[in-house]
Amino acid sequence: MTNRQKKPLELYVHIPFCASKCLYCDFLSFRALRSVHEEYIDQLIGEIHAQGACCHEYQVTTVFIGGGTPSVMDPFYIRDVMQALSENFDISGDAEITIEVNPGTMLQNKLHIYRAAGINRVSIGLQSADNRELQYLGRIHTFEEFLKSFQCARMAGFSNINIDLMSGIPGQTLDSWRNTLKKVTMLKPEHISAYSLIVEEGTPYWNMYGENAGGGGIYPSLPDEDTENRIYHLTRKFLADQGYGRYEISNYAKPGRECRHNMGYWTQVPYLGLGLGASSYVGGCRFANERDMAAYLGLDFGDSSREAALQALRGPVQQLTREAKMEEFMFLGLRMIKGVSEIDFVSMFGVKLDNVYGPVIERLITNGLLQRKGVWISLTQWGMDVSNFVLSEFLIT
Ligand code: SF4
Numbered sequence: 001m002t003n004r005q006k007k008p009l010e011l012y013v014h015i016p017f018c019a020s021k022c023l024y025c026d027f028l029s030f031r032a033l034r035s036v037h038e039e040y041i042d043q044l045i046g047e048i049h050a051q052g053a054c055c056h057e058y059q060v061t062t063v064f065i066g067g068g069t070p071s072v073m074d075p076f077y078i079r080d081v082m083q084a085l086s087e088n089f090d091i092s093g094d095a096e097i098t099i100e101v102n103p104g105t106m107l108q109n110k111l112h113i114y115r116a117a118g119i120n121r122v123s124i125g126l127q128s129a130d131n132r133e134l135q136y137l138g139r140i141h142t143f144e145e146f147l148k149s150f151q152c153a154r155m156a157g158f159s160n161i162n163i164d165l166m167s168g169i170p171g172q173t174l175d176s177w178r179n180t181l182k183k184v185t186m187l188k189p190e191h192i193s194a195y196s197l198i199v200e201e202g203t204p205y206w207n208m209y210g211e212n213a214g215g216g217g218i219y220p221s222l223p224d225e226d227t228e229n230r231i232y233h234l235t236r237k238f239l240a241d242q243g244y245g246r247y248e249i250s251n252y253a254k255p256g257r258e259c260r261h262n263m264g265y266w267t268q269v270p271y272l273g274l275g276l277g278a279s280s281y282v283g284g285c286r287f288a289n290e291r292d293m294a295a296y297l298g299l300d301f302g303d304s305s306r307e308a309a310l311q312a313l314r315g316p317v318q319q320l321t322r323e324a325k326m327e328e329f330m331f332l333g334l335r336m337i338k339g340v341s342e343i344d345f346v347s348m349f350g351v352k353l354d355n356v357y358g359p360v361i362e363r364l365i366t367n368g369l370l371q372r373k374g375v376w377i378s379l380t381q382w383g384m385d386v387s388n389f390v391l392s393e394f395l396i397t
Pocket residue numbers: 017018019020021022025026027029067068069102125
């Protein structure tokens with residue numbers, strides 16, 4: 001099979017380890033000893049070998065090594081994972097390969113090893129430039145440590161850097177958020193993600209700020225709705241003035257530096273998750289890897305038991321119906337500022353977009369929430385402000 005005939009595939013590699021647990025975090029991540037890191041990486045490489053054997057018809061266009069905090073581990077483990085990926089998958093020569101890192105866990109030598117291993121993009125979890133806000137989140141680092149990490153990444157040769165920011169932090173004000181945006185944009189990263197804090201059930205924050213919770217105790221309150229709104233509008237304007245295009249509801253980039261991995265996700269490019277709890281969408285099916293570490297480590301990915309191990313790893317596989325795929329096309333595609341293309345819809349589903357969603361689209365256009373430009377349908381500014389409502393209108397089932 002030539003490369004031109006191969007289908008695109010994105011890879012996500014999950015590293016579930018962190019230095020400590022942030023108070024708001026509900027990701028699959030935890031502290032572990034170095035011996036567990038080693039055992040996990042050995043097993044992950046076994047899984048990469050087994051999964052790669054089933055993916056000959058794909059060419060990998062992006063890799064995202066996320067977590068957790070991949071940079072908490074010895075960097076040679078990441079090098080070994082990268083080597084296993086390149087030996088078992090056909091990775092395109094111009095693939096975007098990102099690693100998530102956290103300040104406080106990034107030393108210069110680690111970054112050099114990542115570069116040498118072929119990683120070409122770094123995503124740094126900063127969240128805030130205010131040290132008190134970082135403390136309220138339970139982050140392990142200060143803004144000053146982040147600055148050092150950022151400079152180290154530049155010195156190691158990374159010319160494509162994302163910085164993750166978070167709004168809605170306890171005690172955050174419009175001024176402190178403006179200050180965070182100022183300090184971050186002065187560094188000129190290529191990409192900025194700005195998500196709002198969500199108080200998830202099962203986290204310490206849930207007991208402090210969730211439904212029926214008594215409040216943060218010694219921690220300040222969450223910003224009120226008016227402040228949240230102002231923060232939201234300031235973000236868009238401030239980043240636009242600094243040359244960052246908003247290409248998705250929460251993502252901003254310098255021209256040409258949009259995250260290809262995310263764009264693939266929003267346009268339904270198949271992705272394969274590798275590692276503990278990682279999710280996949282391949283061949284119109286969704287599945288998620290085993291989430292229990294002991295069970296994951298117990299799988300035998302040897303050649304003779306590969307099929308059984310992959311089956312046990314994936315658990316139930318959900319085959320998406322045509323309607324569910326259409327819904328996802330709209331939900332995910334409309335998150336992007338450019339929106340969804342009528343041509344893509346026809347080529348994917350063999351039916352015109354208006355034949356399925358015509359009345360919904362017309363109603364939302366009349367109400368000023370959607371707009372049509374040529375073959376593109378996208379959210380208006382107001383539609384983006386109330387995107388949860390607009391997207392829910394595209395449910396068929
Ligand atoms: S660093 Fe990220 S993954 Fe780890 S605990 Fe904090 S938020 Fe969760």
